Amino acid sequence: MTERHDVVVVGGGLLGCLTAWMAARDGARVLLVDKDQVNQHASGQNAGSLHFQLEYRMVEDGEEAARVAAEAMPLHLDAAAMWARLESEIGESLGVRQTGGLMVAENADQVGMLEFKAELERSWGLDVRTLDRSELDTVAPYLSQDIVAANLSALEGKADARVAAPAVGRAAVAAGASVCARSRLVGARRAPAGWDVTLEETDRTGRVRTRTVRTAAVVIAAGVWTTGLGRVFGAELPTVPLALTMTVTSKVPAFIPHLVQHAGARLSLKQSLDKTVLIGGGWPARLMRDADGVPEFDRKHQLIPQSIAGNARAAVNAVPVLDRVPAVRSWVGATTVAPDQLPLVGAVKDAPGVFVATGGSAFTLGPSFARVLTGLLAGRSPDIDLAPYDPARFVEGSTP
Numbered sequence: 538m539t540e541r542h543d544v545v546v547v548g549g550g551l552l553g554c555l556t557a558w559m560a561a562r563d564g565a566r567v568l569l570v571d572k573d574q575v576n577q578h579a580s581g582q583n584a585g586s587l588h589f590q591l592e593y594r595m596v597e598d599g600e601e602a603a604r605v606a607a608e609a610m611p612l613h614l615d616a617a618a619m620w621a622r623l624e625s626e627i628g629e630s631l632g633v634r635q636t637g638g639l640m641v642a643e644n645a646d647q648v649g650m651l652e653f654k655a656e657l658e659r660s661w662g663l664d665v666r667t668l669d670r671s672e673l674d675t676v677a678p679y680l681s682q683d684i685v686a687a688n689l690s691a692l693e694g695k696a697d698a699r700v701a702a703p704a705v706g707r708a709a710v711a712a713g714a715s716v717c718a719r720s721r722l723v724g725a726r727r728a729p730a731g732w733d734v735t736l737e738e739t740d741r742t743g744r745v746r747t748r749t750v751r752t753a754a755v756v757i758a759a760g761v762w763t764t765g766l767g768r769v770f771g772a773e774l775p776t777v778p779l780a781l782t783m784t785v786t787s788k789v790p791a792f793i794p795h796l797v798q799h800a801g802a803r804l805s806l807k808q809s810l811d812k813t814v815l816i817g818g819g820w821p822a823r824l825m826r827d828a829d830g831v832p833e834f835d836r837k838h839q840l841i842p843q844s845i846a847g848n849a850r851a852a853v854n855a856v857p858v859l860d861r862v863p864a865v866r867s868w869v870g871a872t873t874v875a876p877d878q879l880p881l882v883g884a885v886k887d888a889p890g891v892f893v894a895t896g897g898s899a900f901t902l903g904p905s906f907a908r909v910l911t912g913l914l915a916g917r918s919p920d921i922d923l924a925p926y927d928p929a930r931f932v933e934g935s936t937p
């Protein structure tokens with residue numbers, strides 16, 4: 538007899554684990570599959586920033602682009618509230634600290650942009666204020682004297698990317714979900730009231746077996762693999778893959794309580810609860826591609842030395858003490874954005890019962906993506922207008 542589920546969640550990153558947990562809590566029979574291990578990819582490799590202000594990449598292309606990116610603010614506000622209660626709901630530490638985030642500026646142009654951005658964010662309901670240098674001397678004395686102002690959002694902070702998804706995965710299992718690692722979704726066929734999905738499962742000896750399970754719904758929570766998985770369901774889900782650089786320093790006595798980002802440079806940094814400083818902010822790494830230039834996401838992407846150096850320079854410029862703190866490890870992770878910087882969230886066009894979420898800050902926004910998806914799975918009307926994030930918006934012939 539065919540195995541049956543209410544929902545198959547594809548992807549054991551933070552988003553897939555959160556969706557599996559919430560759907561199982563709703564009473565659904567949930568199967569979460571990952572072709573590798575839970576938290577092995579972007580969700581376990583990222584900077585763990587919980588940032589609700591618009592990022593540098595969203596404002597660097599000017600005010601109009603920033604206005605479009607700000608349309609995701611309802612998801613930001615929802616996620617900020619959800620992160621604040623997630624640890625108590627999960628019953629485990631996720632390393633969450635929402636002790637405030639600063640976006641810093643070094644010159645008048647950047648200050649002008651911060652002021653524009655703060656007004657835009659406030660118009661969507663995010664409480665952001667611009668601090669001048671004398672306020673920064675009190676609030677963030679570790680910042681370089683070259684920093685002349687900063688936007689402060691009290692909701693921002695960090696979570697520990699190494700522990701968050703596995704903890705949520707355990708909560709999903711406790712709520713009744715089944716989790717299968719080394720289980721790759723390779724095919725899908727329409728079935729009465731759902732889909733028959735084919736899984737290729739590799740056991741510990743390397744032996745591969747194929748099984749087909751029937752499910753009413755499928756959630757694609759597959760990060761950079763999203764576009765490829767869309768094709769399995771006959772859907773176009775355009776995403777832009779990015780390979781990014783991260784660096785971690787040795788431990789240093791706690792001195793940075795904030796998330797620090799830059800208004801005019803690629804930089805995010807924070808001090809983790811283990812006292813290391815995590816430095817990132819969007820410096821590129823080399824995405825591996827085949828001979829035709831097609832990205833190969835199952836290969837290990839490569840560090841670019843200039844990115845490591847540039848990222849370190851940006852960090853030391855903002856926080857000069859870091860000049861004396863050794864870096865101990867750099868690595869690459871791969872993630873997706875959509876061409877308009879807004880996420881893809883919602884039902885997949887022409888694939889009934891299939892839902893997707895990806896794009897941009899899917900660690901920060903994971904809880905709100907998962908909440909919205911779980912609502913759709915249960916047939917609840919979304920309490921956030923999902924139209925701006927419609928996965929079909931880039932598909933020719935779709936009306937917004």
Ligand SMILES: Cc1cc2nc3c(=O)[nH]c(=O)nc-3n(C[C@H](O)[C@H](O)[C@H](O)COP(=O)(O)OP(=O)(O)OC[C@H]3O[C@@H](n4cnc5c(N)ncnc54)[C@H](O)[C@@H]3O)c2cc1C
Binds near residue numbers: 548758762783
């Ligand atoms: C270096 C770096 C720093 C970042 N910093 C931040 C940050 O500070 N804050 C923030 O909000 N975001 C950040 N991001 C983005 C963030 O990491 C991602 O948006 C988020 O983790 C995506 O989570 P996910 O669960 O959607 O995907 P992933 O964590 O990538 O998980 C997808 C999973 O799907 C599985 N999968 C794929 N195809 C299949 C298949 N066919 N069958 C079964 N399983 C499959 C994969 O094995 C993988 O485990 C960063 C990203 C990178 C790379």
